[in-house]
Amino acid sequence: MINLEEKVCRWIEDNKDNAVRLLKKLIAEKSTIGEEFNAQAVILEKLRQFQMEVDVYEPSIIQLKQHPYFVSGRENFAESPNIVARKHGSGGGKSIILNGHIDVVPEGSIGKWSTHPYLAVEKNGKVYGRGASDMKGGTTALLLAIEALEACGITLKGDLIFQSVTDEENGGAGTLSTVLRGYKADGALIPEPTNLKLFIKQQGSMWFRIIVKGLSAHGGTRYEGVSAIEKSILVLNALKELEKKRNVRIKDPLYHNTPIPVPINIGTINGGSWPSSVADLVQVEGRCGVAPDEDMNHVKLEIENGLKSLEKQDEWFKFHPVELEWYGAHWLPNALDENHDLVRSLEASFEKITNHTAKKEASPWGTDGGMLFHAGSIPTIVFGPGETKVAHHTDEYIEIEAMLTSAKIISLFLLDWCEIEND
Amino acid sequence: MINLEEKVCRWIEDNKDNAVRLLKKLIAEKSTIGEEFNAQAVILEKLRQFQMEVDVYEPSIIQLKQHPYFVSGRENFAESPNIVARKHGSGGGKSIILNGHIDVVPEGSIGKWSTHPYLAVEKNGKVYGRGASDMKGGTTALLLAIEALEACGITLKGDLIFQSVTDEENGGAGTLSTVLRGYKADGALIPEPTNLKLFIKQQGSMWFRIIVKGLSAHGGTRYEGVSAIEKSILVLNALKELEKKRNVRIKDPLYHNTPIPVPINIGTINGGSWPSSVADLVQVEGRCGVAPDEDMNHVKLEIENGLKSLEKQDEWFKFHPVELEWYGAHWLPNALDENHDLVRSLEASFEKITNHTAKKEASPWGTDGGMLFHAGSIPTIVFGPGETKVAHHTDEYIEIEAMLTSAKIISLFLLDWCEIEND
Numbered sequence: 001m002i003n004l005e006e007k008v009c010r011w012i013e014d015n016k017d018n019a020v021r022l023l024k025k026l027i028a029e030k031s032t033i034g035e036e037f038n039a040q041a042v043i044l045e046k047l048r049q050f051q052m053e054v055d056v057y058e059p060s061i062i063q064l065k066q067h068p069y070f071v072s073g074r075e076n077f078a079e080s081p082n083i084v085a086r087k088h089g090s091g092g093g094k095s096i097i098l099n100g101h102i103d104v105v106p107e108g109s110i111g112k113w114s115t116h117p118y119l120a121v122e123k124n125g126k127v128y129g130r131g132a133s134d135m136k137g138g139t140t141a142l143l144l145a146i147e148a149l150e151a152c153g154i155t156l157k158g159d160l161i162f163q164s165v166t167d168e169e170n171g172g173a174g175t176l177s178t179v180l181r182g183y184k185a186d187g188a189l190i191p192e193p194t195n196l197k198l199f200i201k202q203q204g205s206m207w208f209r210i211i212v213k214g215l216s217a218h219g220g221t222r223y224e225g226v227s228a229i230e231k232s233i234l235v236l237n238a239l240k241e242l243e244k245k246r247n248v249r250i251k252d253p254l255y256h257n258t259p260i261p262v263p264i265n266i267g268t269i270n271g272g273s274w275p276s277s278v279a280d281l282v283q284v285e286g287r288c289g290v291a292p293d294e295d296m297n298h299v300k301l302e303i304e305n306g307l308k309s310l311e312k313q314d315e316w317f318k319f320h321p322v323e324l325e326w327y328g329a330h331w332l333p334n335a336l337d338e339n340h341d342l343v344r345s346l347e348a349s350f351e352k353i354t355n356h357t358a359k360k361e362a363s364p365w366g367t368d369g370g371m372l373f374h375a376g377s378i379p380t381i382v383f384g385p386g387e388t389k390v391a392h393h394t395d396e397y398i399e400i401e402a403m404l405t406s407a408k409i410i411s412l413f414l415l416d417w418c419e420i421e422n423d
Numbered sequence: 424m425i426n427l428e429e430k431v432c433r434w435i436e437d438n439k440d441n442a443v444r445l446l447k448k449l450i451a452e453k454s455t456i457g458e459e460f461n462a463q464a465v466i467l468e469k470l471r472q473f474q475m476e477v478d479v480y481e482p483s484i485i486q487l488k489q490h491p492y493f494v495s496g497r498e499n500f501a502e503s504p505n506i507v508a509r510k511h512g513s514g515g516g517k518s519i520i521l522n523g524h525i526d527v528v529p530e531g532s533i534g535k536w537s538t539h540p541y542l543a544v545e546k547n548g549k550v551y552g553r554g555a556s557d558m559k560g561g562t563t564a565l566l567l568a569i570e571a572l573e574a575c576g577i578t579l580k581g582d583l584i585f586q587s588v589t590d591e592e593n594g595g596a597g598t599l600s601t602v603l604r605g606y607k608a609d610g611a612l613i614p615e616p617t618n619l620k621l622f623i624k625q626q627g628s629m630w631f632r633i634i635v636k637g638l639s640a641h642g643g644t645r646y647e648g649v650s651a652i653e654k655s656i657l658v659l660n661a662l663k664e665l666e667k668k669r670n671v672r673i674k675d676p677l678y679h680n681t682p683i684p685v686p687i688n689i690g691t692i693n694g695g696s697w698p699s700s701v702a703d704l705v706q707v708e709g710r711c712g713v714a715p716d717e718d719m720n721h722v723k724l725e726i727e728n729g730l731k732s733l734e735k736q737d738e739w740f741k742f743h744p745v746e747l748e749w750y751g752a753h754w755l756p757n758a759l760d761e762n763h764d765l766v767r768s769l770e771a772s773f774e775k776i777t778n779h780t781a782k783k784e785a786s787p788w789g790t791d792g793g794m795l796f797h798a799g800s801i802p803t804i805v806f807g808p809g810e811t812k813v814a815h816h817t818d819e820y821i822e823i824e825a826m827l828t829s830a831k832i833i834s835l836f837l838l839d840w841c842e843i844e845n846d
């Protein structure tokens with residue numbers, strides 16, 4: 001490695017404690033959808049230390065709603081600001097967007113966590129807490145990389161745009177609003193938890209809601225009603241069959257290590273209103289994965305037809321068909337050519353830091369990469385520390401070393417992609 | 424029939440419209456648990472027209488909680504008064520308690536009702552609405568019978584005690600409090616919807632709550648988690664097996680016409696917190712029927728053991744057993760001897776009015792009869808208009824004719840049981 005690269009990496013090593021401190025502050029500020037304000041304040045506090053133009057704004061729901069890719073469960077972004085910080089390059093280099101989402105999914109049952117999800121406990125080289133991997137660890141790595149370049153007195157030729165966005169877990173309205181506000185670049189990197197693999201394709205996904213109908217009755221004569229809970233079991237089985245059918249079709253070698261490339265996840269079930277009444281309504285909500293090459297409307301039709309065929313199995317569904325709604329969030333799938341400059345540059349940086357060849361995979365989840373590409377025509381790669389298996393999970397954590405390693409790789413990638421200004 | 428009986432029946436016929444009006448007023452006042460106040464006000468308004476001592480009081484939760492049979496989901500009875508009205512007899516006759524509960528179960532999905540559940544629409548000789556059968560129709564029949572005797576100038580020898588109680592659907596705390604307040608009698612009649620059959624035995628029941636555990640994960644890699652929703656299906660199947668096993672044992676001919684004498688009803692299911700997370704917790708609530716001759720603690724043990732054996736089917740349950748809780752309500756079972764005077768007197772009145780022999784059955788649900796008998800040693804029979812199949816159901820209704828018929832039968836029963844004072 002050349003001297004400058006070594007200097008940057010050493011600075012990152014030396015500032016490990018500061019990075020961990022920042023990560024813990026970010027985790028401590030619970031930032032589920034609608035509650036992102038305090039976590040964004042931590043980001044802002046950090047950015048104020050850099051020489052960057054900072055743009056803090058609440059996305060306009062009116063503007064967003066006019067866009068065909070807009071999805072969100074929310075009615076406004078009051079107190080849910082986006083933050084974008086730009087460092088103008090000296091000119092001549094390629095520009096980059098570094099994008100991380102600040103929102104986290106709910107913590108689930110707090111009692112099932114070994115440590116409180118918002119206490120950000122450090123243990124055996126890991127920091128535990130909701131959002132550690134998805135994706136406050138990745139965001140910390142970005143801020144560390146930016147700070148390292150600045151601390152080492154490096155000027156880049158290309159513009160560097162850092163984004164801390166809201167609403168990713170709702171489908172990417174935060175990132176869509178950055179595009180509508182005019183933020184574009186020659187490429188983008190999103191440090192979602194890829195376990196330091198290069199995710200050059202990302203699975204899209206859509207949320208669905210299914211209403212299953214029954215006929216209520218007194219629980220003591222339950223045989224006089226029809227239990228929507230019992231009928232739901234048939235619906236869940238049908239969705240499992242659909243998942244099987246959809247996944248045997250996928251031959252892309254990038255999904256070689258993925259047990260179920262495009263899962264159908266049942267996330268919630270809620271039905272019935274009284275222990276001793278027969279439930280007349282059950283609501284099931286879930287997420288359907290979309291392969292990078294799939295058309296979302298075709299997928300919708302396939303699920304719809306699969307549920308319709310329930311009537312062959314049980315006459316009840318003929319006269320009381322389930323209601324299927326695609327609601328809330330969707331994430332557009334995304335695919336980058338294996339030979340794109342973004343891939344090559346990141347691969348080279350990866351090799352310099354780790355002495356290994358980077359692994360390339362397709363991600364098992366959607367990211368804001370689909371939004372950046374489809375809405376903003378910005379080629380996007382997903383690469384970051386942390387592991388999918390702990391994201392959206394109890395005892396979510398991030399390995400501190402992986403966070404530092406990714407910060408080093410991203411720093412070197414920035415030096416290569418945006419190019420260094422030689423005074 | 425003797426002249427006086429004819430007179431009473433004719434008065435009831437002539438006052439059909441008034442009775443229907445009263446019933447509609449009662450239905451219009453939604454009286455789910457905690458919201459009984461306005462419906463009780465309608466009862467009170469009616470009772471004020473009678474020559475009865477009226478006692479309106481809020482049950483004391485402190486006193487109730489000391490009683491071993493107390494169950495309730497509520498913390499107090501503020502604005503949920505009980506009403507007891509007593510007409511002292513001239514002496515020498517047997518006393519009677521006429522008991523009806525004012526609380527109704529929630530209406531479920533209003534959209535599934537043909538008419539609004541609290542509009543009390545009259546159509547084809549029926550009045551539709553939540554509580555029509557369970558049991559505002561029965562209570563109306565009681566009030567009609569009492570008014571008929573009074574209008575016909577009849578004095579009874581035995582005391583007549585009318586009770587409009589709260590909290591039956593929670594397990595009978597309202598009725599328990601009438602016993603604790605000192606209201607006793609030689610017999611009791613509860614006009615729950617028996618479709619004019621004599622229910623001389625009543626099934627008891629208990630509520631349970633089961634917590635099923637999973638392991639959360641991101642929905643995109645759902646194979647890294649364990650879905651509590653999937654595991655719930657196994658739990659529901661196990662409960663169905665237990666129900667089968669428990670019911671093949673029941674040989675009592677009174678249950679001859681009952682498809683499932685002691686059902687296990689799954690009333691609610693709720694689990695998961697996010698469409699694209701694997702659910703780590705599901706809560707299932709339901710009601711377990713108890714046969715008249717069963718010991719409640721034995722039943723609890725049987726269910727507990729049945730759920731424990733899930734671990735043989737799936738190792739997950741060995742390390743993550745379900746949690747079973749008996750919560751909220753239970754209803755004590757009740758049984759009356761076939762030759763008890765209550766049965767004979769009611770049978771005789773039934774025959775006079777209908778010219779048919781009364782049918783005797785065991786009820787497929789618990790009533791406050793178990794509480795009156797076990798807590799107050801008051802022999803209790805359950806007999807009323809309306810049908811179980813519409814109770815706790817959408818489009819619940821009551822047939823007006825059945826309501827009038829039951830009022831006539833109950834009037835004649837009162838004349839016989841309490842005896843008429845001959846001036």
